[in-house]
Amino acid sequence: xxxxxxxxxxxxxxxxxxxxxxxxxxxxxxxxxxxxxxxxxxxxxxxxxxxxxxxxxxxxxxxxxxxxxxxxxxxxxxxxxxxxxxxxxxxxxxxxxxxxxxxxxxxxxxxxxxxxxxxxxxxxxxxxxxxxxxxxxxxxxxxxxxxxxxxxxxxxxxxxxxxxxxxxxxxxxxxxxxxxxxxxxxxxxxxxxxxxxxxxxxxxxxxxxxxxxxxxxxxxxxxxxxxxxxxxxxxxxxxxxxxxxxxxxxxxxxxxxxxxxxxxxxxxxxxxxxxxxxxxxxxxxxxxxxxxxxxxxxxxxxxxxxxxxxxxxxxxxxxxxxxxxxxxxxxxxxxxxxxxxxxxxxxxxxxxxxxxxxxxxxxxxxxxxxxxxxxxxxxxxxxxxxxxxxxxxxxxxxxxxxxxxxx
Numbered sequence: 001x002x003x004x005x006x007x008x009x010x011x012x013x014x015x016x017x018x019x020x021x022x023x024x025x026x027x028x029x030x031x032x033x034x035x036x037x038x039x040x041x042x043x044x045x046x047x048x049x050x051x052x053x054x055x056x057x058x059x060x061x062x063x064x065x066x067x068x069x070x071x072x073x074x075x076x077x078x079x080x081x082x083x084x085x086x087x088x089x090x091x092x093x094x095x096x097x098x099x100x101x102x103x104x105x106x107x108x109x110x111x112x113x114x115x116x117x118x119x120x121x122x123x124x125x126x127x128x129x130x131x132x133x134x135x136x137x138x139x140x141x142x143x144x145x146x147x148x149x150x151x152x153x154x155x156x157x158x159x160x161x162x163x164x165x166x167x168x169x170x171x172x173x174x175x176x177x178x179x180x181x182x183x184x185x186x187x188x189x190x191x192x193x194x195x196x197x198x199x200x201x202x203x204x205x206x207x208x209x210x211x212x213x214x215x216x217x218x219x220x221x222x223x224x225x226x227x228x229x230x231x232x233x234x235x236x237x238x239x240x241x242x243x244x245x246x247x248x249x250x251x252x253x254x255x256x257x258x259x260x261x262x263x264x265x266x267x268x269x270x271x272x273x274x275x276x277x278x279x280x281x282x283x284x285x286x287x288x289x290x291x292x293x294x295x296x297x298x299x300x301x302x303x304x305x306x307x308x309x310x311x312x313x314x315x316x317x318x319x320x321x322x323x324x325x326x327x328x329x330x331x332x333x334x335x336x337x338x339x340x341x342x343x344x345x346x347x348x349x350x351x352x353x354x355x356x357x358x359x360x361x362x363x364x365x366x367x368x369x370x371x372x373x374x375x376x377x378x379x380x381x382x383x384x385x386x387x388x389x390x391x392x393x394x395x396x397x398x399x400x401x402x403x404x405x406x407x
Contacts, residue, residue: 001028001382002079002176005110007103008048010038013085013119013162018043020084021051023169026360027218027381029176032057032074034103036090060102075109082172083107084145085119085162088130094142095133113175117145119162145171170240173222180224181392186264187225188317189217189242190257190271190303192232194250197282198295206272207350207357210234212322213270215384217242220268223388228264230256232271250274250300257303265395266318268387269304270346272357276300308341315398318391320344323367326351333367343394344368346387366390 004024008017017033024031033048034057045056057074083090083103090103094116099105107114116137124130125147138144145163191213196204210231217229218239229242230253238244245260247253250273261267276297287293304321311319319342323333326349333347348364350356355363355377363377366387375386 001030003030003032003077004172004176005074005078005081005106005112006031006033006048006052007081007083007086007090007106008033008035008039008043009083009085009087009090009103010036010041011085011087011119011162012042014039014042016162016165017084018047018051019165020082020168021048023165024082024172025052026215026379027169027173028379028385030054032078034058034074034106036101036103038087057102060105075106075112078106078110078112080113080115080172080176081107081110082115082117082168084115084117084168086116088118088120088124088127091116091118091130091133091137095136114142115145115168115172115175116142117163117168118147118160120147120160122160125160143171143175166237166240170221173218177222177224182220182388182395183224185225185266185395186228187217187220187391188228188230188257188261188264188267189213189220190230190232190253190267190269190273191217191238192234192236193272194232194253194274194300195248196250196274196277196300197248198278199283199285199287201286204274204277205233206274208232208234208272209358210236210271211358211360212362212380212383213268214239215380216268216270216387219381219384219388223392228260230260230271232273250277250303254301254303254306258306261307261317264317265398266320266391267307268320268391270322272322272324273303274300302340304342305340311341313341315401316395318343318394318398320346320387320391323347324350324356330365330367330372333365337367337369344387344390346383 008014021031031052045058048056093104094107099108145168148161149159192210193206193208217227220227221241227242230245245256247256277300279296279298321342323336323345325332329347333345337345345367346364362380362383364375366373375383
């Protein structure tokens with residue numbers, strides 16, 4: 001977990017900063033919002049306080065703020081400063097060393113990496129003064145997230161809109177994890193539910209949203225891995241940088257995984273894949289409502305079991321399964337581990353309202369042949385980090401095994 005200072009300046013793109021703060025917080029980072037006076041005209045400080053669960057800095061001269069020289073104290077404890085949106089005015093201040101508010105003072109005081117996401121009118125962005133200031137910041141080592149193109153708040157169409165929150169957070173993660181402990185490794189991750197169509201209107205599904213799988217994919221990307229992400233139906237935006245394949249049914253997920261598993265170092269099956277689907281497939285027309293409806297169901301392909309069988313005792317790919325249970329967590333996870341010949345099973349109690357499906361937090365027990373490891377309740381990205389620590393160790397052990405076999 002890192003300490004991130006999020007600077008928000010006075011532009012219409014400030015509303016996107018709320019999502020930036022939320023995504024950073026979900027990733028397990030401690031976020032402190034620093035708002036300029038103009039930013040408070042676009043978004044209320046209370047919004048950021050609710051997201052970050054921390055006081056929002058809005059005034060350099062607030063009573064008591066100077067007791068600890070707050071901008072210096074925050075600067076010394078910050079791992080990354082993100083300014084999003086960065087207006088032409090703030091960019092000019094940062095480039096020229098003007099420190100007349102908390103955010104610009106914080107920039108001068110910190111020695112942490114700085115990430116700036118410009119947002120402004122197209123002509124302002126293209127102006128020589130703004131381009132010169134951006135070039136100055138770049139030479140100084142400040143990292144930029146290029147603005148996007150499209151409709152601007154002023155009514156123009158062109159370059160200047162704030163980059164999407166996912167892009168900003170992905171850039172932040174790259175700065176926070178520059179080494180890449182999984183650099184050169186490839187992971188296949190599944191996420192979300194599957195929907196098994198009954199007819200053109202109805203389907204069988206489950207409560208999975210894809211949050212856990214997306215958290216695993218995001219953490220793997222932050223560690224430098226290349227990620228093949230197979231996602232079932234979900235409204236969530238996948239992490240930037242993943243190679244995403246969208247599927248709907250268990251059979252489609254099976255086909256997508258088998259087509260993409262070659263050459264990967266590990267498979268993390270976080271998806272909640274349906275165990276049963278209507279026998280014979282979906283009815284071609286809507287089934288009329290009448291008395292009781294009886295459906296005949298058949299088993300869907302067991303993706304993990306097939307992967308375990310294909311591996312046939314080899315060390316790679318490392319296979320990770322998930323066990324969403326409501327009782328006997330560890331015992332059921334251990335049976336799954338052995339029956340499907342897996343390396344690790346993540347067991348979580350989905351009967352609890354603060355973990356499992358459709359929430360942003362989770363807790364789990366990691367079950368392997370060597371024993372168990374409890375991961376306490378926290379953001380799903382924190383569980384993803386604990387899981388990938390184990391995956392890294394398993395990949396390293398697999399590499400050692402291969403080397404011994406070669407000798």
